[in-house]
Amino acid sequence: MNIGEIAKRAGVSRSTVSYALSGKRSVSEETRRKIQQVIDELGYRPNASARALANGRTSTIGLVFPPAGNHYTGMQLDFIGSVVEAAAVHDYDVLLSPSGVDSDRSFQRLLGERRVDGAILMEIRLEDDRVDRLAELDFPAVAIGRTAHPENGWWVSLDHTALAAACVHHLADLGHRRVAFVNRPEQLLRAGYESAHRGLDGFTKAAAERGLTVRTYCCGDDAASGQACLERVLHDDPTTTALVTLNEAALGGLYRGLAKAGRHVPRDFSVTGVVASRWAETVTPQLTAADVPAEEMGRRAVGLLVERIEHPAGPGRHHLLTPPISLRASTGPATGTSFPAA
C-alpha cells in the first residue's frame, strides 16, 4: 500500500515509481505501463502527509473564520461554498479554522504547524493583527475585505463605502429625506470590522452630501434584533421613510417590524442595502439591494491565493468590486414629497 510495495511488484525502484508518477524525469513507456498497471490493481494513492513532508507543500488552503459570532450569516456561507469549489478546481483542499476567541490557537495550528500552504481571511477589521502578522511573515494570504491601509496587500473586497453611498443616492433620488442606517452588531463595529465602518462612512457622507436627516443603528445578527431595531428607528423618528442596511440576518426582523408598525413596503417605507442576492430574493417584497457577489469574490480570492502560492514574490494584487444596485421591489418614491423627475 506504499510506494515501496508498488516498486517491488513492478520490479523497479521506489524512485522510478515516483518519477513515473510525477513525470519529473523520463521513464520508458514500458516500465511506466507496468507501474501504472500495478497501481491500478492495488488502487494505490500516495500518502498526502509523506508527500507534504517531502516537498513542503500540503495542497491545502486555510479558510479563517470570523473571530466573533457563533452563527454564520448567509453571506459567509456563500463565501465558504465558493472558496471550496474554486479551490477544488486548482486541486487544493480547504481547511476550516474557527479563529474563535483566541485566534492565536488556530493561527498556530495553520501556520506554525504548516498545515496549509496559504490562507484566506474573512471578516477583516480596519486594524487587523491577523493581516499584519501574515504580511510580516510573508505568508501567502488573501483577505476577503481590506484593512485601513490596503495598498500593498492581497485582497478581494467590496467597496462598502461606495455601495452604501449608492443606496443613499438611490433613496434620495426617490425623494426620501429621513433615512436610517442599520449596521452590523455594535460589538463588531467596535472591534473595527471594515464593512461596518466603511458602510457607515459611505452612508454618512453621502447623506450629508444630499442633505438628508439620518440616524444610525447597530443591530444584532438575527431576526429578533432586527425587529427591535426597527421599533427603535420608528420610536426615535416616526417620520423616517427609508432605511439602508448591511445586516442580512436582521432583514427578516426589519420587515416584520415594519409590518407590525403598519408601514407597507415600499408604499410607506423603502428598504435597501447590501445583501447577497439569494437573501434579497427570499424576502417579500424582494429587496432592492447591491447584491454581494459572494461566489465571484470567493473565486477571485482563491485565484489570487493560488497565484501567490505558486509564484511567490511579486507585488500585492487585489480586486475592489462595486456591484450595481439591483432594482427589486422594496423601494419606491417617498410619499407626501414632491418627487423629482426621473
Next chain:
Amino acid sequence: MNIGEIAKRAGVSRSTVSYALSGKRSVSEETRRKIQQVIDELGYRPNASARALANGRTSTIGLVFPPAGNHYTGMQLDFIGSVVEAAAVHDYDVLLSPSGVDSDRSFQRLLGERRVDGAILMEIRLEDDRVDRLAELDFPAVAIGRTAHPENGWWVSLDHTALAAACVHHLADLGHRRVAFVNRPEQLLRAGYESAHRGLDGFTKAAAERGLTVRTYCCGDDAASGQACLERVLHDDPTTTALVTLNEAALGGLYRGLAKAGRHVPRDFSVTGVVASRWAETVTPQLTAADVPAEEMGRRAVGLLVERIEHPAGPGRHHLLTPPISLRASTGPATGTSFPAA
C-alpha cells in the same frame, strides 16, 4: 525551526525533545524547563505533516458535502459551523470536501491519500454508496442522516418520518382537511435523499391515518421555485388550507406566493414543516415548525466520530432525534370547519 534545532540549542537529543513534548516518557524537570525555554524563544511548533507521517494520525476530519446542489441551505451552513466548532474542542481540524459530481475524486483525496482520520457525511441517500464503501473499509465515518438499513451504522439523524407526521397531526388537530406537502427538489428525491423520502413517507401515512386529502410537490431550493410551487398548489386545489414543507430555502417564496394569492397566514392558510429555527424566526409570521437542532447534531456527530477514531472496534452507535414542534405564528384553525375541542 525543526526539532533537531531545538535539540541542539537545548543540548539534548531529538528524542528527548520529543518525549518532553509528548510526555510519553519521563524527562527530568531540569531538561524539560531548558527545552521549553528554547521552544518559547524560537516559537517552535512541530510540523503537522511530519507528525502525521510518523504516527499515522492527521488530527483532521473530513466533512463531505452534498453531491448535488451548487448552493447550500441555511441548515447545511449550521451543520458546518457546528461541526467545525465541535471538532476544535476535540483538537481536530476540519477539511471540507465538495463531493461534487464525481464524489470519487474527493473520496480518493480524503481516504486514499490519508488526509483525514475520519469523515462526516452530509445529505445521505437511502442507498448511499459512500456510506457502504466506508463501512466496507471500516473507515471511521459518521453520517448526518441514515440509509435504508441503518442498524449497525454510525449516524446522527432526524426522524423525518415522525417529524412530518407530527406536522400532519398538528394541522389535522387544527381542523385542516386538504393539505399540501412541499418537498426538496425532484432531482434529490429521485436520487434517493433520505430526508425527502422519509419526510414524504411520514406525511403520506399520517395523512391517510387522519383521512386528509393531500397533494405532494417537489420544489427547487430557492425562493422563485417556492413561489411557483405555491401557485401550482392553489391551482391544483384552491381549497387547500395548509402545507407542510421540508424545503427551507423555498420558504420565503411560499410565503410570497400566499401573499400574492391573497391568503393570509395563518388566518386563511397554515404553514408548518421541518426547518432550522433561525429561518423559522426570520419569516413573518414566524413559522410553527419542528426545529432542526443543527448545532446539537453537528456536535453529536463529531462526538461519535472522535470516539470511533480513538477507540476503534465496538458496535455502531447512533442518535435519532425527534425535536418537538415549536408553536409560533404560522398555523391556526382551519376556517369554515367545525373545530374539534383541544
Next chain:
DNA sequence: TCACTTTGTCGAACCGGTTCGCGAAGCTAG
C-alpha cells in the same frame, strides 16, 4: 557491599514519499 530496579537520556530505525548524483546501456559522430 552487591544485585536489582528505576530514572533519564541517547542513537538508530522508521513513517512514505521526493530528489540528487551516479552509472550502465544504447546512439551518434568523428
Next chain:
DNA sequence: CTAGCTTCGCGAACCGGTTCGACAAAGTGA
C-alpha cells in the same frame, strides 16, 4: 573503434517528526 551524449534506472539522502532498545547513573533493599 572510441569519445561523448542521451536515456533510463538505481541507491542513498533527506523532509521532520515518533518510538524502540540500550545503557549509564542514581536509588533501593538485603
